[in-house]
Amino acid sequence: MNQLHNAFTLFLSLLVEAMPFLLLGVLLSGLLLLWIDERQLIAVMPKNPILGAFVGSCAGFLFPVCECGNVPVARRLLMQGVPAPVAVGFLLAAPTINPIVIWSTWVAFRDQPEIVVLRVVFSLSIATIIASVFSVQSNLKPILQPAIACALPQMKTQTAEDETPTLLKSGTFWLGQPQPAMSAVGITGGGIMGQSITSKPLSFKLRMLLENTVQELRELGGVLILGSAIAAAIQVLVPRELILSLGQGPIASILAMMVLAALVSICSTVDSFFALSFATTFTSGSLLAFLVFGPMIDLKGIGLMLSIFKPRAVFYLFGLAAQMTFIMTLLYTYFF
Incomplete structure (x- = not known):
């Protein structure tokens, strides 16, 4: 009974911690949809895959969201036709490459400034490399999930009977079952009745923003709740002593902290303080692995990523991020 109480407490704490950032990400997604002209957005994005991956990885400074809020923003970027390297780079790097997380890491590790610098460098490097791989x-x-693939501008073909782009239709992207179009009638790929959405009145934009926010919260909120429940159950069932016993060797400690980062699913804005509690037991390289790998891949994040990508693609993301995090932090442990 005590374990059940602890699991429920952890579940609520994860949910309360993550929900504001998911809401922030959904709001940013809506702003991208209604206030940013998608043609202008695509036009300014670098066509070079590596440069696009780097720009997308650095975009977290403009959209400071954690790993709960970056998914709806990345999904909206893809649906607006932004090149894949830009969207994938943002998806992986935004939870770390943003001023809020950098500041919180500095507060926790001000006595080890190299942790702060290397967290940014490693996260940016890994995100850029993986995003470049996806550009192939x-x-x-x-x-991509079928509903997301249908929403891509270069993949959809609209007829006279159905001129509403998929990204403006209500429905559950997770289930791939679009429903009737949102309240605006006559929306075309270029806007409303041939006009750009960005030129519509403020009242119209606010109504569309509200509808889009409710839609995406319904889709992603359920996944977030499921991921938080799984993470809470694992934290209770796996003894902490078992994890601490693995923190002695350089290789075992890195692997243990990477697994811990994926399981506990702590928001990137506060994970540095959690990692600090292991500073006396684990090596600096393993702490760095926790801080780099966790914001990219954790149980909540995997569930949310499945609203964009098919399981195979999420598995590739997970594997590439895990391998590069392990190699970089192991080299740091041995040579620095």
């Missing part, structure tokens, strides 16, 4: 996939349809 010229056709994203095989790795």
Whole structure:
């Protein structure tokens, strides 16, 4: 009974901690939809895959969200036709490459400034490399959820009977069952009745923002609740002593902290304080692995990513991020 109480407490704490950032991400997603002209957005994005991946990885400074809020923003970027390297780079790097997280890491590790610097450098490098790898996939349809693939501008074909783009239709992207179009009638790929959405009245934009926010919260909120429940159950069932016993060797400690980061699913804005509690037991390299890997891949994040990508693509993201985090932090442990 005591374990059940602890699990429920952890579940609520994870949910309360993550929900504001999910809401922030959903709001930013709506702002991208209604206030940013998608043609202008696509036009300014670098066409070079590596440069696009780097720009997307650095975009967290403009949209400071954690790993709960970056998914709806990345999804909206993809649906507006932003190149895949930009969206994937943002998806992986935004939870770390933003001023809020950098500041909180500095507060926790001010006696070890190299942790702060290397967290940014490693996260930016890993996100850029993985995003560049995804640029090789010229056709994203095989790795995206069907509803997201249908919403991509370059993949959809609209007829006179259905001129409403998928990204403006209400429905559950997770289930892939779009419903009737949102309240605006006659919305075309270029806007409303041939006009850009960005030129519509403020009252119209606010109504569309509210509808989009409710839609995405319904879709992503359920996944977040499920991921938080799983993470809370694992934290209670796996003895902390078992994890601490693995913190002695350089390799075992890095692996243990990476697994811990994925399981506990702590928001990137506060994970540095959690990692600090292991500073006397684990090596600096393993603490760095926790701070780099956790914001990219954790149980909540995997669940949310599945609203964009098919399981195979999420598995690739997980594997690449894990390998590069392990290699970089191991080299730091041995040579520095």
